[in-house]
Structure formats: structure tokens, C-alpha cells
Amino acid sequence: MGNPKFRRLARIAACAIGFVLLTNGISAGAENLYKFVRGGDGFYDYQDALIALDISNGTVTGQLRPLLGHRTAPVNVRGTNPQDGVLDLIIDLPAGPKTYKFTKEIVGQKIVWQNLVDSSSLLYRYLDSPLSDAALTLGEYECGARYRAMIANFRPQATNNQLNAFLATDQQASSLPVTYNEYDEKEQLWTKKTSIRLGDFLKLQLSRANANREEPQFQAPVQFETPVGAEAYLAKWLRGSGLLERADLDPGGCDGMDASYFVINRGLLFDADGLSQAKFEQYIGIRLNDFLSRNDMGKAWQFRLGQPFTKRINIPPYPLAYRTRVYAASEVTRHVPGWWDTFWVTFQPGELIDTKKTEYAVVVTIDRLKSSKRSSGNSNPPDDAYFTRELELSDEAEVTAAVTRYFSRRDGGWCNVQLVAGDDATNSVCDVEAAAVRSLR
Amino acid sequence: MYQGQIRVIVAIIILGGHFLVFFFGLLLGVFGPLIGADAVQTVLMASPVLAVTATAALMFALRGEVGIHRGRKVTGLFAFVTIFFPTALIACVFVVFYALYVELNGFGPEQMKIALGGIETFFGVFLGAISDTLFGKRESAAKDAPPPPIKRGRRQIEKSPTV
Numbered sequence: 001m002g003n004p005k006f007r008r009l010a011r012i013a014a015c016a017i018g019f020v021l022l023t024n025g026i027s028a029g030a031e032n033l034y035k036f037v038r039g040g041d042g043f044y045d046y047q048d049a050l051i052a053l054d055i056s057n058g059t060v061t062g063q064l065r066p067l068l069g070h071r072t073a074p075v076n077v078r079g080t081n082p083q084d085g086v087l088d089l090i091i092d093l094p095a096g097p098k099t100y101k102f103t104k105e106i107v108g109q110k111i112v113w114q115n116l117v118d119s120s121s122l123l124y125r126y127l128d129s130p131l132s133d134a135a136l137t138l139g140e141y142e143c144g145a146r147y148r149a150m151i152a153n154f155r156p157q158a159t160n161n162q163l164n165a166f167l168a169t170d171q172q173a174s175s176l177p178v179t180y181n182e183y184d185e186k187e188q189l190w191t192k193k194t195s196i197r198l199g200d201f202l203k204l205q206l207s208r209a210n211a212n213r214e215e216p217q218f219q220a221p222v223q224f225e226t227p228v229g230a231e232a233y234l235a236k237w238l239r240g241s242g243l244l245e246r247a248d249l250d251p252g253g254c255d256g257m258d259a260s261y262f263v264i265n266r267g268l269l270f271d272a273d274g275l276s277q278a279k280f281e282q283y284i285g286i287r288l289n290d291f292l293s294r295n296d297m298g299k300a301w302q303f304r305l306g307q308p309f310t311k312r313i314n315i316p317p318y319p320l321a322y323r324t325r326v327y328a329a330s331e332v333t334r335h336v337p338g339w340w341d342t343f344w345v346t347f348q349p350g351e352l353i354d355t356k357k358t359e360y361a362v363v364v365t366i367d368r369l370k371s372s373k374r375s376s377g378n379s380n381p382p383d384d385a386y387f388t389r390e391l392e393l394s395d396e397a398e399v400t401a402a403v404t405r406y407f408s409r410r411d412g413g414w415c416n417v418q419l420v421a422g423d424d425a426t427n428s429v430c431d432v433e434a435a436a437v438r439s440l441r
Numbered sequence: 442m443y444q445g446q447i448r449v450i451v452a453i454i455i456l457g458g459h460f461l462v463f464f465f466g467l468l469l470g471v472f473g474p475l476i477g478a479d480a481v482q483t484v485l486m487a488s489p490v491l492a493v494t495a496t497a498a499l500m501f502a503l504r505g506e507v508g509i510h511r512g513r514k515v516t517g518l519f520a521f522v523t524i525f526f527p528t529a530l531i532a533c534v535f536v537v538f539y540a541l542y543v544e545l546n547g548f549g550p551e552q553m554k555i556a557l558g559g560i561e562t563f564f565g566v567f568l569g570a571i572s573d574t575l576f577g578k579r580e581s582a583a584k585d586a587p588p589p590p591i592k593r594g595r596r597q598i599e600k601s602p603t604v
Contacts, residue, residue: 375474377542385549386474 030054031062034113034123035131037140039064047251048139051123055081064091068137069236069247087113129356137232138353141251146259146352146416147228147363149250150235153221154206158243163206166241167199172314173237174199180224198224198234223250228363229319229350249353260400261363262408262415263355270360275349277320281310284322284347284362291406292328301329302380322347327381330371334398340381341391343369343399354416362407366400442520444512448575451523452498458531459495462487465538473542479550486557487534490565494527497576523571530564 031054039049053062060079066072079089085104090097102113102123109128115121120142125131167174176198184192196204205222226234231249238247269280285308292303306325313319323346330339346365355361370387401417408415463484470480537556540548548556 373474373476375542375544376472377539378474378544382474382544382549383546385547385552386544388550389476 032125033131033136034125035135035140036064036121036123038118038121039123047141047248050136051077053077053123055087058082060087060089064093067139067235067248068133068232069239071239071242126356129358132351132353132355132357132359134232134351134355135353137235139248139251140353141249144252145250146354147231147249147261147348147350147361148225149223149252150226150231151221151223151246151248151250152202152205152238152244153246154209155243155245158206160203160206160210162243163202163241166243167202170237170315173234176226176230176234176313176315178224178226180222198226221246227313227319227321228348229317230313230315232351233316259416259418260365260404261352261361262404262413263352263359263361264408264411264413266358266360268360268411269349269362275317275320275360277310277312280320280347280349281308281322284308287407287410288324288326288345290410291403292326292332295329295331296335299331301332303328303332304381317351319348319350329374329381333402334395335402338374339371340374340387341369341371341399342381342384342387343367343396345403359413364400364404364407366396366403369396369399443514445509446511447515447520447523448501449509451527451571451575452501454524454527454531455491455495455498456502458527459488459491462491462531462534462538465535469538469541473538474544475541475550483550483553483557486554486561487537490561490568491530491534494568494572494576497572501576522567523575526564526567526571530560530568533560533564 031052034051034053036049036051038047039051048067050065050067051062052065053060058081060077060081062077063074064077065074075094076092077089078092079087081087087100087102087104089100089102091100100121101116103116105112105114106127109126111125111127113123174197177195178198178201179193179195180201181190182192182194183190201222201224209220209222235247235249238244268283269275271279288305289303292301292305294300304327306327308322308324311321311323313321323344325342326333326345327340327342330336330341333341333343344367346363346367348363348365349360350363352361369391371389371391372382372386373389375382397417404415404417407413466484466487467480469475469483470477473480475483534557537553537560541550541553
């Protein structure tokens with residue numbers, strides 16, 4: 001170890017490794033895969049695409065590829081890298097070549113090439129991690145869903161027989177329970193949540209579409225909700241059918257979509273075989289106990305948990321859902337003094353469009369939040385008979401943010417909480433610190 | 442025990458109990474699990490029978506401004522019944538309040554309202570009869586009151602029908 005020759009060799013090797021890491025993505029000779037947000041415009045029927053670029057010695061070659069699962073053929077990309085941080089690309093779309101000019105920005109561990117003409121169009125990849133399967137598969141929309149809510153658009157030519165044949169190719173996916181909004185006669189709105197098997201849902205929607213279609217070349221999109229973590233698999237499977245023009249996350253609307261999740265290192269939930277149910281249950285159990293036992297100021301509070309149960313979804317990547325009933329002090333859950341809160345909390349792990357390959361997201365859902373005024377005669381949360389006050393969706397948002405924030409902070413992760421509660425819209429990032437960390441990723 | 446003593450004891454139990462029920466009912470809204478409207482509702486639910494009896498007891502107390510007639514000796518059963526039922530009513534209300542205060546499992550505000558309703562109905566009949574017997578008869582007040590001073594001159598005139 002004390003040999004100077006050996007030490008010099010080690011130093012050279014370290015420098016070489018450092019140089020490679022430093023230049024990786026700046027002027028690499030190998031192909032790098034980027035997500036092209038809004039890249040499909042003008043060629044693909046969907047919004048996003050993938051772009052593989054090889055930037056070397058001032059020239060750029062590569063391919064524009066569809067998101068995973070689509071059958072569209074790739075097209076060539078060429079261009080120049082006239083100076084560091086500038087990229088001129090020509091994409092040979094079937095409708096004719098299209099020119100783009102990008103400038104580079106490195107934000108934390110993310111390389112972003114920003115389109116100079118259209119600020120919402122960009123390429124990105126991570127320096128320290130490949131893109132996740134979800135990012136390679138699912139579209140990204142400014143106000144759109146990040147999980148659960150999906151959209152599908154049948155081709156006008158799709159028939160019931162073709163659909164039946166396709167559904168038979170994957171019985172597990174066909175029988176996956178999904179929910180959708182049915183017409184509520186009372187409310188006269190499409191708000192009645194209905195559970196159905198995916199296969200039955202698609203059959204129902206296709207028959208409805210064929211019966212009601214006014215324009216032969218138009219099929220209205222259908223929306224449904226899947227278990228968290230199954231979106232990428234479903235999108236690929238549905239796209240592979242050839243019966244759908246589109247199968248993707250729901251692009252949302254003016255009101256936006258809910259998002260409440262924290263992202264942690266994959267190692268906390270995975271073992272050698274992938275997502276471990278035992279590890280996940282243990283992790284959530286320990287962290288949930290930690291969260292509920294103390295408020296932000298460190299004061300100890302009593303709490304009670306119901307019997308948790310975990311459900312495993314029967315399609316790849318076999319995502320989990322951990323659900324339990326919580327009874328805890330409002331000082332911990334909502335930062336409001338003097339109440340006991342009870343609610344159901346669901347933790348659903350999954351790979352999302354903005355997680356790296358080394359990370360894993362856990363979506364947090366709080367529902368049926370009720371409270372009870374604390375009595376000085378009892379230092380423990382009372383039983384259900386005392387929880388008579390139903391709280392607002394905005395209160396559920398507060399609890400969701402508190403849970404999500406705690407879990408992300410505890411293990412050096414990050415989180416995202418944007419909740420839309422009808423007219424009382426609550427829209428907040430997880431917290432300022434996390435937002436700053438996220439912007440650096 | 443004499444009639445007057447029984448009346449005084451029962452009047453004190455009912456008036457004091459009514460006041461305490463009202464007071465502790467409101468305290469449940471401050472220190473207990475009830476929020477404002479619930480606390481007031483609870484007090485209103487716990488009060489009716491006691492309030493009616495307490496009114497009669499109060500009138501009795503006011504009528505006895507200058508003294509309460511001792512009356513005749515009552516039976517042990519009478520004394521027991523007239524003291525036991527008001528005491529039991531108040532005790533039951535307090536047990537309900539306490540159960541709510543310590544948040545007894547399965548006994549929430551809804552169950553408390555049902556329990557109070559049951560207690561009021563059950564004791565209503567007994568308290569009504571007791572109140573009527575002890576404080577209700579107008580003539581009883583006259584009987585209870587000490588006899589007015591005798592005006593001798595007039596009595597003499599009245600006592601001489603033969604004149």
C-alpha cells in the first residue's frame with residue numbers, strides 16, 4: 001500500500017474514472033437515451049417520445065422512438081453540437097424533416113435540453129441513473145395524472161371480436177379490478193364510482209362507443225383508474241393490442257390531478273427478487289409508528305393502529321397496497337390542537353414517471369377522515385363511537401401532506417403533494433426544502 | 442322522619458342536582474369530548490324531568506319563606522322512595538357524563554343521547570309522582586305552613602253563635 005508507484009497508478013485510475021463521470025452526458029461518444037417531452041407532436045399520435053442521441057465531435061446521430069409498447073417505427077435524428085450546451089436537431093418525420101434547437105441545463109443530477117422555441121418541449125435524462133420503466137412508457141402532462149388515472153382511446157375500426165381475442169391474451173390483466181365514473185342520476189353528473197374488471201370495462205366502453213358514435217372516424221377517450229404501480233404494464237399491454245390509438249396516463253384538465261407520494265431509495269423496499277412484501281410492510285409499520293408517536297416539536301402522543309392488511313395486485317410488477325386504520329392526535333396529523341383524528345391510510349408503492357431507476361415511489365392516500373374533540377379524562381384515542389365529526393377534503397389533504405412529508409424526510413427522499421379537492425383546491429408542494437431538492441434532481 | 446324534613450331533603454337534592462347537572466353538562470363541552478352545540482344539547486336532554494321537579498321544589502322553598510311545617514311522621518318506605526328516585530336520577534345522569542368524559546368504549550355522544558333519553562323516560566313517571574306528592578298540592582303548602590297568629594277578638598265573636 002505504501003508503494004509510490006502503486007499509489008500513482010491508483011491516482012491515475014481515479015482521475016480517469018472521475019473524467020469519465022464528468023464528461024458523461026456532456027460530450028459522450030455512446031448513445032444516451034432521453035425522454036422527449038412533447039416530442040411526438042407532428043408524428044406520433046401521442047405526446048411524448050424517447051430519443052436516443054450519440055453526440056460526438058460536434059455531430060449528432062440518433063433515433064426518435066415511441067414510448068414503450070407502441071408499434072410505431074423509429075425515425076432518424078441527425079444534427080450538430082456547434083458549441084457546448086447547444087444542440088441543433090433535425091428529426092426526419094414521415095411528414096418531412098423538423099428542426100429543433102435546444103440549449104442545455106444541468107439541474108442537480110438531471111441533464112435538460114430545453115427547446116428554444118417551445119419552452120414546454122424538452123429532452124432530459126439523469127446523470128446518475130437510467131430512466132425508469134414508467135418514464136420510458138408513460139406520457140408526462142403538465143396537469144395530468146402521475147399514477148392511477150388512465151385514458152384509452154379505441155380506434156374507430158376496433159370490433160368486439162378483436163377485443164375479445166385480445167383480452168384472452170392476458171387473463172390476469174383482463175380481470176384486473178378498475179374503477180370508473182358512471183352517470184349518477186341523482187347528481188346528474190358522471191361521478192358514480194363503479195368497480196369493474198378491466199376486460200368488462202373495455203367491452204362496455206367499446207360497445208357504448210360503437211352504439212353512440214356520431215362521427216365514424218372519432219372515438220371518445222375512456223377514463224379509468226388502476227391500482228398504483230400497474231400503469232406502465234397496462235399501457236404497454238393495451239398499446240400492443242393495436243385496437244387503441246392511445247393508452248396512457250390521463251392528461252387531466254384545467255383542475256389538474258391529485259398527486260401525493262414520497263420517493264425513497266429502492267433498497268429500503270426491495271430485496272434480490274424485487275419489491276419485497278415483508279420489507280415493505282416492515283418499513284411502513286415502523287415509519288408509521290414513528291410518525292404517529294411524536295409531533296414536529298418532539299412531544300409524545302398516544303395513537304392506535306388498526307389491523308393492517310396488504311393486497312398484492314396480480315399483474316406485473318405485482319404492486320402492493322398496504323392499508324390500515326389510524327387513530328392519532330391532530331397535533332401530529334393536521335397541526336391543529338385538541339382533537340383526535342381517525343382515517344384510513346393506504347400506501348401503494350410504484351415506479352412513477354419522475355422516479356429514477358434507483359428510487360421507488362410510495363403513493364399515500366388518506367380517506368374517511370373524522371375527528372373527535374379530545375377529553376381531558378382520556379389520554380388515548382377513543383373508539384369509533386366518538387368520531388362523529390367528518391372533516392373536509394382539504395383536511396385530508398393536510399394529513400396526506402404531513403404523512404408524505406414525514407416519510408420522505410425520514411429517509412432522505414423527496415415528495416410531491418398536489419391535491420385538488422373540488423372547488424376548495426389545495427395545491428402545495430411537499431415542502432420548500434423538498435421542492436428545492438427536487439428541482440436539483 | 443317528618444313530612445317537612447322529607448320535603449326539605451328532596452328539594453335540596455333536586456335543586457342542587459339540577460344545578461350540578463347543568464353545570465357539569467356544560468363542563469363536558471369545555472373539558473370533555475363534546476363540542477359546543479353537543480354540550481348544550483346534552484344539558485337540554487338531561488334537564489326536562491329535573492327541571493319540572495326543580496321548579497316545584499323551588500316554589501316550595503319560596504313558599505316556606507317564614508318556616509316549613511314539620512307535619513306528621515312518614516313511613517320508612519315513603520322516605521326511601523322519595524329520596525331514592527331523585528338521587529338515582531341525578532346519579533344516573535352523572536354516570537352517563539362520567540362515561541362520556543373518560544370516553545368509555547362503545548359509549549359515544551350518540552349512545553349518551555339515547556341513554557339520557559332512556560333515563561329521563563324511566564324516571565319521569567316516578568319524579569312526577571314524587572313532585573306532585575311533596576310539592577304539588579297547593580293546599581299542602583297551607584298545611585305545611587305554621588299556623589297564623591290567632592286574633593282573639595274575632596275568634597270570640599265567631600265563637601258566640603248563640604249571641
